[in-house]
Amino acid sequence: MSIKFKEIISSKEEFEEFRSFIGQPSQRAANKVISFIDQHCRNFISMSPFLTLATSNSEGKCDVSPRGDFPGFVSVLDEHHLFIPERPGNRRMDSAENIITNPNIGLIFFIPGLGETLRINGKAYISRDPELLEMNIVNGQAPLFGILVEVEECFAHCAKAFIRSKLWNPESWLAKENLPSVPQMLVAHSKIPNVTAEQVAKELQEGYKRRLY
Structure with missing residues (x-):
């Protein structure tokens, strides 16, 4: 420590x-x-x-x-x-x-x-x-x-x-535009050359739509 x-x-x-x-x-x-x-x-x-x-x-x-x-x-x-x-x-x-x-x-x-x-x-x-x-x-x-x-x-x-x-209280939730950008986080953490946040966001959405099961 x-x-x-x-x-x-x-x-x-x-x-x-x-x-x-x-x-x-x-x-x-x-x-x-x-x-x-x-x-x-x-x-x-x-x-x-x-x-x-x-x-x-x-x-x-x-x-x-x-x-x-x-x-x-x-x-x-x-x-x-x-x-x-x-x-x-x-x-x-x-x-x-x-x-x-x-x-x-x-x-x-x-x-x-x-x-x-x-x-x-x-x-x-x-x-x-x-x-x-x-x-x-x-x-x-x-x-x-x-x-x-x-x-x-x-x-x-x-x-x-x-x-x-207040987790279950919708009134306490942040507006979507104020939420952290997970695609930007993944780009920063993974450090893969020539990969953009926009590409990662698209890939995530494709996975959510097509590969849940």
Whole structure:
């Protein structure tokens, strides 16, 4: 750490002292974690079109990736297993490669307009099970693989972050002309000679139209 920050908590002893300052969770917060997918979780997942997926490699380097499709695109196979189909992306395979060396995974399921979310933690596996892939055919296209999750923890998360951020409130959204230019960002970061932001924007739109599945 090149910058000298103050009051850094870096040991278990310091954290325990900090915990006494913050206080203990309420009984409801402490008891809300269950170890299986009950009907409430199943119902939540069936309405969710979007999730974030957190993985890390064997060195502990972390990655968070979005997954989205029609509501209920994640299959609940039984009380302890989920299947997330892998749709066409950028082929970096960051999450999949991490899972091979470190199966621990964390998911957060979102429902548009609802502040509360569903968090699920467990172990993940890369699956090419033909039956699971066939279950997830869209527009005649089956995914090449999917992520099978063995569920260890399920719990609801409160809406405070959404209330503070006003994420679901359209009145808080920036006008389109004020949003960051992702094509310009990609040009600056990738440093590929003779490629313009206009070209990147066109390629992105083509991919969105033709290569979702």
